[in-house]
Amino acid sequence: MEQRVIGRSGRSLSAIGLGTWQLGADWGDVEEKDALAVLEAAAEAGVTFFDTADVYGDGRSEQTIAAFLRGRPDLDITVATKMGRRVDQIPENYVLENFRAWNDRSRRNLGVERLDLVQLHCPPTAVYSSDEVFDALDTMVEEGRTAAYGVSVETCAEALTAIARPHVASVQIILNPFRMKPLLEVLPAAAEAGVGIIARVPLASGLLSGKYTKDTVFAANDHRTFNRHGEAFDQGETFSGVDYGSGVEAAAEFSGLVPVGFTPAQAALRWIMQQPGVTTVIPGARNPEQARTNAAAAGLPPLSEETLASIRDLYDRRIKEQVENRW
Numbered sequence: 538m539e540q541r542v543i544g545r546s547g548r549s550l551s552a553i554g555l556g557t558w559q560l561g562a563d564w565g566d567v568e569e570k571d572a573l574a575v576l577e578a579a580a581e582a583g584v585t586f587f588d589t590a591d592v593y594g595d596g597r598s599e600q601t602i603a604a605f606l607r608g609r610p611d612l613d614i615t616v617a618t619k620m621g622r623r624v625d626q627i628p629e630n631y632v633l634e635n636f637r638a639w640n641d642r643s644r645r646n647l648g649v650e651r652l653d654l655v656q657l658h659c660p661p662t663a664v665y666s667s668d669e670v671f672d673a674l675d676t677m678v679e680e681g682r683t684a685a686y687g688v689s690v691e692t693c694a695e696a697l698t699a700i701a702r703p704h705v706a707s708v709q710i711i712l713n714p715f716r717m718k719p720l721l722e723v724l725p726a727a728a729e730a731g732v733g734i735i736a737r738v739p740l741a742s743g744l745l746s747g748k749y750t751k752d753t754v755f756a757a758n759d760h761r762t763f764n765r766h767g768e769a770f771d772q773g774e775t776f777s778g779v780d781y782g783s784g785v786e787a788a789a790e791f792s793g794l795v796p797v798g799f800t801p802a803q804a805a806l807r808w809i810m811q812q813p814g815v816t817t818v819i820p821g822a823r824n825p826e827q828a829r830t831n832a833a834a835a836g837l838p839p840l841s842e843e844t845l846a847s848i849r850d851l852y853d854r855r856i857k858e859q860v861e862n863r864w
């Protein structure tokens with residue numbers, strides 16, 4: 538698997554990583570043995586980067602990763618977690634005392650002395666402009682609690698504010714063939730500054746696999762049911778903020794553009810990987826087969842200029858208007 542380096546931290550990550558929101562909650566039920574099998578399949582396929590958060594299953598995702606890594610001391614996997622969404626989303630909560638407490642809990646859950654990377658988990662926009670917040674994050678590094686810190690953002694404007702901070706190692710942002718705005722300014726700015734880009738929701742919550750129809754029913758405890766219109770958290774996190782019905786139609790057209798030898802999901806991942814400035818792409822996987830085929834996208838050839846142009850045209854016609862003004 539191709540490895541890519543985050544300039545500011547010197548850490549290298551596999552070009553395809555693994556998102557582990559599915560191993561916690563919000564995607565229907567997942568049993569422990571199935572969660573472990575997903576981690577195993579990803580690692581066997583060469584994935585060296587897992588993304589989690591303290592809030593996924595209220596710590597279950599972190600604990601499952603710890604259990605897996607305890608049994609596989611031969612692996613060298615970077616684990617990024619996130620903090621800040623177990624309390625009210627107000628700037629007053631983003632203070633050193635809370636950071637230390639959240640960090641203690643994540644280190645316990647992950648069974649490590651020091652986190653590899655901790656990301657602010659989509660905090661209120663005002664947090665990005667607070668010198669105190671970033672001083673506190675610097676203190677966390679000085680105290681040896683985390684090797685580095687980054688941010689997970691909702692908007693391109695938040696990403697640009699964060700990249701301007703000198704010690705932000707990484708920015709996690711939604712980027713996929715249905716979310717192209719980061720290509721305009723965020724990716725070039727990150728590349729220039731040596732900030733890693735972690736591309737999340739790369740399959741638009743599975744939409745880009747082309748497997749859903751307008752009649753598909755998701756479980757009641759799956760965010761694709763309960764957050765379809767942003768009822769529980771930012772609407773952009775569910776189907777990338779694309780209206781489900783028109784997203785299904787656009788995904789069908791996307792599937793028709795995919796070259797022979799690729800699945801639509803692999804083409805989406807490959808599209809993201811080849812955008813200059815991207816460090817790693819973190820598809821979530823419900824089962825080992827998804828984890829394996831997603832990792833395999835890293836070994837496929839780059840998409841041709843013609844395919845890239847067709848995907849761009851599809852975005853401009855069907856999607857752009859829905860998402861570009863919001864995120």
Ligand SMILES: NC(=O)c1ccc[n+]([C@@H]2O[C@H](COP(=O)([O-])OP(=O)(O)OC[C@H]3O[C@@H](n4cnc5c(N)ncnc54)[C@H](OP(=O)(O)O)[C@@H]3O)[C@@H](O)[C@H]2O)c1
Pocket residue numbers: 555556557558559564588589619658659689690709737738739740741742743744746748774802819820821822823826827828830831
């Ligand atoms: N605020 C934040 O910081 C934030 C927010 C969202 C996500 N994330 C991170 O980003 C990661 C990725 O985003 P995501 O999981 O929300 O969305 P995603 O990766 O775009 O979609 C994941 C879903 O796509 C489907 N899928 C995956 N691989 C497939 C394959 N090979 N073929 C067919 N279908 C496939 C599965 O759907 P089915 O379940 O229907 O099979 C899976 O649950 C998360 O796991 C999490 O680590 C962070």
